Every structure is written in C-alpha cells, then in structure tokens.
Amino acid sequence: DTGVSQDPRHKITKRGQNVTFRCDPISEHNRLYWYRQTLGQGPEFLTYFQNEAQLEKSRLLSDRFSAERPKGSFSTLEIQRTEQGDSAMYLCASSLQQKNIQYFGAGTRLSVL
Amino acid sequence: AQSVTQPDIHITVSEGASLELRCNYSYGATPYLFWYVQSPGQGLQLLLKYFSGDTLVQGIKGFEAEFKRSQSSFNLRKPSVHWSDAAEYFCAVGATTDSWGKLQFGAGTQVVVTP
Numbered sequence: 001d002t003g004v005s006q007d008p009r010h011k012i013t014k015r016g017q018n019v020t021f022r023c024d025p026i027s028e029h030n031r032l033y034w035y036r037q038t039l040g041q042g043p044e045f046l047t048y049f050q051n052e053a054q055l056e057k058s059r060l061l062s063d064r065f066s067a068e069r070p071k072g073s074f075s076t077l078e079i080q081r082t083e084q085g086d087s088a089m090y091l092c093a094s095s096l097q098q099k100n101i102q103y104f105g106a107g108t109r110l111s112v113l
Numbered sequence: 114a115q116s117v118t119q120p121d122i123h124i125t126v127s128e129g130a131s132l133e134l135r136c137n138y139s140y141g142a143t144p145y146l147f148w149y150v151q152s153p154g155q156g157l158q159l160l161l162k163y164f165s166g167d168t169l170v171q172g173i174k175g176f177e178a179e180f181k182r183s184q185s186s187f188n189l190r191k192p193s194v195h196w197s198d199a200a201e202y203f204c205a206v207g208a209t210t211d212s213w214g215k216l217q218f219g220a221g222t223q224v225v226v227t228p
Contacts, residue, residue, distance in 0.1 A: 035216075040220070042203050042221050045215045095214060102214070102216060107156050
C-alpha cells in the first residue's frame, strides 16, 4: 500500500498530557498538509509543508501545537498540554506540487478525557 | 475570503434511485473544486475534481459533477445509488491564486441508503 499512512489510528489521553502523531506521505509527494476534523464538520486546515519547510500555519494552530517534517519525508504533529477541545480527528494529506490533488490518510482520532 | 456551503446536512435515498448533492462556493474567481467521500472512521477519498475546461466531470464509482459558474455551484450526482454509497460527502475548494493549495471544506452531507 503506497497511500498516506497515519499512526496511531486512535489515541486516548488525559487532559494535560502531550501527544504526538505521525504521518507518512506518498513517497514522491513533496507537499504535506495537516487538517483537523471535529464531529459533524468538514476538515479544517492546520498547517502545510513543502519539503521540510513549514510554509503556512492556520490561526487554529495554537502555541500548544507544533508540526515538523525534518527530512522532507514523514511529519509529526505534537500537541502539548492537551485540552478536551483538542478531541478531534487529525488528518494528513500529501500532494505533488504540480498536481494540486491531495490524498488523505485514514486519520488519527484523539480523545482527551 | 472563500467559503463552501453544503445546504443539505443529511439525505436519505433508496437504493437504485438517483442522488444529487449540492455545493455552493464563494470565491472571487474560478477555484479548484473537489468532491471527497468519507466512510465511517476513514480518511477522505477523492471522487472527482474540476480545474478547468469541460464543466461536466466524471469521477470514480459512477459519480459526476457539474460546474456552473453563474450559480457558483458544483453539484454531485449519481444516476443509481448502491448501498455502498452510504457515507459522508464533502465538497472542497482550493484557491487558484493560492500556490500552497490548501483546501476549504464544506460541512458535509451524510447520505443514508435504504433498501
């Protein structure tokens, strides 16, 4: 399977804990996106990478959120001091710069208790 | 600022009947337009896209969509629905002036298929 891979699929944590999610894009894709989806809503853009450079961050991404893509391949999204409002599905997508078509992973569902 | 509206939160359709899902967008120019489908607990699968050219686009699983500039709409259709089409459908817009390509999604339409 050469699609976008996300790990873990589910994460349950207690409020105040830190969590980290991983995304492995399609291998030749140089663009990588993170979105957040809450119940009953469409995905909302969080941040975007082109190769290893983080080029845009949404206002949704508070200081507790940080994303990296250290070698331009996989990416991690860390949430520090989680709050109940962080409970959501976190989706990763990747694309080729020239194509503008995003392919999504299955997502990581975060539940903050 | 661009926006996407999916007026129907929930649609119930009988198996074999036709389906039409509405999508309206607000944008200063012609955007890139997409329809994605999401099954429970899964990520989003691309059904079809419109960038330019022919305003009627064909996608996977027998879906098609028509771009109507005058109505700022990009409605999704399927002539005969199968039980496996039960899912949530999202319309998305990408700005053609945004070289980064981030998408803005509608709130989605939940499709229920009855026997």
